[in-house]
Amino acid sequence: MNDQKGTSTILPMMLSVKGYTVVIVGGGKIATRRILPLLEVEVNVIVISPEVTADIKTWHGQQRLHWKAKCFEPIDIKNAAIVIAATNDPKVNLQVYEASEKHQLINLADRPNLSNFYVPATFRRGKLILSVSTSGASPGLARQIKQQLSEIYDENYESYVEFLDQCRQIVKSTSLNQQTRNNILKELLKTRYRHMDEREREEAFKQLLEKEGGKQNE
Ligand SMILES: C[C@@]1(CC(=O)O)c2cc3[nH]c(cc4nc(cc5[nH]c(cc(n2)[C@H]1CCC(=O)O)[C@@](C)(CC(=O)O)[C@@H]5CCC(=O)O)C(CC(=O)O)=C4CCC(=O)O)c(CCC(=O)O)c3CC(=O)O
Ligand SMILES: NC(=O)C1=CN([C@@H]2O[C@H](COP(=O)(O)OP(=O)(O)OC[C@H]3O[C@@H](n4cnc5c(N)ncnc54)[C@H](O)[C@@H]3O)[C@@H](O)[C@H]2O)C=CC1
Numbered sequence: 001m002n003d004q005k006g007t008s009t010i011l012p013m014m015l016s017v018k019g020y021t022v023v024i025v026g027g028g029k030i031a032t033r034r035i036l037p038l039l040e041v042e043v044n045v046i047v048i049s050p051e052v053t054a055d056i057k058t059w060h061g062q063q064r065l066h067w068k069a070k071c072f073e074p075i076d077i078k079n080a081a082i083v084i085a086a087t088n089d090p091k092v093n094l095q096v097y098e099a100s101e102k103h104q105l106i107n108l109a110d111r112p113n114l115s116n117f118y119v120p121a122t123f124r125r126g127k128l129i130l131s132v133s134t135s136g137a138s139p140g141l142a143r144q145i146k147q148q149l150s151e152i153y154d155e156n157y158e159s160y161v162e163f164l165d166q167c168r169q170i171v172k173s174t175s176l177n178q179q180t181r182n183n184i185l186k187e188l189l190k191t192r193y194r195h196m197d198e199r200e201r202e203e204a205f206k207q208l209l210e211k212e213g214g215k216q217n218e
Contacts, residue, residue, distance in 0.1 A: 010118070010135050018042045023080040025072045025096050026087035027052030030109045034084050034119065039064055048076045049087070074099035085109065112136040121146035126158035127165060160194045163201050170209070180212050 020043045024031050027049030035056065038045050045065035047056055052067055060067040068076070072092055077083045077099055085096035086109040093108045100106045107115045120131035121142040130149050132142045167188055171181050187208060193201060 008135065010133065012131075012133070014129065017082070020044065020081040021046065021079055022082040022084070023048060023077045024084045024086060025049065025076070025092070026085065026109075027056050027067070028086065028088060029053065031084070031086040032056055034086060034107075034109075035059070035065065037122065040124070043082075046076075046080075048072050072096060077104070080104060083107070123150050123153075125153055125155065126161050128153065128157050128161045156194065159198065163193075163198070163205075164188060167205050170205075174209075176212060184208055184212055 018041075022038055022043050023046045024034060025048045027047050031047065031049065032053045032055050035045060035047070039059065047060070047065055047067045048070060049056075049067070050069055050071055052060075052069075056065070056067060059065045072087070072095060074095070077096065082105045083096060083100050084107045085093040087093055087096075090110055093110055094114075097106060097108055097111070097114050105117050107117055107119060112118065118133055118136055120133040121139070122129065122131040123146060124130075130146070130153060132145045132149070134142045164185075168185060171184050174181070176184075188205070193204065196204060
């Protein structure tokens with residue numbers, strides 16, 4: 001029923017951004033924090049700012065991003081898929097917003113109500129990504145919850161998720177029926193597999209597959 005629909009305007013999504021151009025206007029503390037996760041993905045990062053932090057200078061020197069030492073002009077964001085306005089001048093951030101087009105993703109560090117995306121508190125364990133958002137209500141709480149989760153979902157999850165990924169590819173390539181496939185994949189989620197080392201896991205999976213009558217297709 002339509003009147004049962006929620007009133008939130010936030011839709012959680014994981015973006016695949018390969019080849020995107022991301023323009024960050026401003027080169028201070030917040031811009032630097034916004035750039036960090038961008039360096040982990042295959043995007044073209046351009047920083048527009050007369051002055052930047054030592055980190056941004058280093059990344060520019062390493063050609064991990066491009067820094068244009070200048071004040072913002074509307075032309076700077078013309079080819080950007082994602083725009084981040086993080087200067088310490090609210091008037092400039094507003095100019096960036098006004099220069100943006102409807103199809104662009106834009107985040108203003110000081111005006112969440114004008115942003116069409118928020119930056120969640122995030123950490124990665126290889127392919128496992130955990131992101132927390134309070135829809136802008138309390139970034140401090142988002143950060144606190146992220147820290148709590150990062151203790152539960154520790155570094156061991158990286159190799160475990162990698163193992164699950166590989167097993168799933170193999171299971172999908174067999175001629176086993178759907179129910180059996182699901183049973184195998186569900187079994188691998190039991191805690192004991194997470195605590196095994198790589199060799200134990202491989203052996204356990206091999207035995208499981210044999211037990212269920214699965215043969216790998218070449
Ligand atoms: C809406 C949002 C906009 C966006 O997406 O840009 C936004 C907005 C604002 N934050 C402000 C302040 C603070 N932000 C933090 C921390 C973080 N803020 C982050 C995200 C977001 N912050 C987005 C919503 C997130 C959500 O959905 O909950 C994190 C998760 C990610 C990141 O920034 O990288 C990161 C945690 C990093 C981590 O550990 O992962 C701290 C705490 C600290 O630094 O320790 C403080 C000080 C305490 C406080 O104010 O709470 C201010 C006031 C600025 C001013 O006073 O001038 C505004 C503007 C406003 O609210 O008007
Ligand atoms: N979203 C969030 O989590 C938070 C947001 N903020 C907001 O973020 C903003 C930036 O804060 P900081 O990074 O700490 O400031 P900062 O003072 O460290 O950096 C400001 C940067 O803006 C650049 N700049 C100034 N005028 C410019 C122009 N015309 N064109 C291009 N670049 C220009 C400066 O060269 C400098 O690099 C503030 O508006 C603050 O309210 C602050 C804390 C948290």
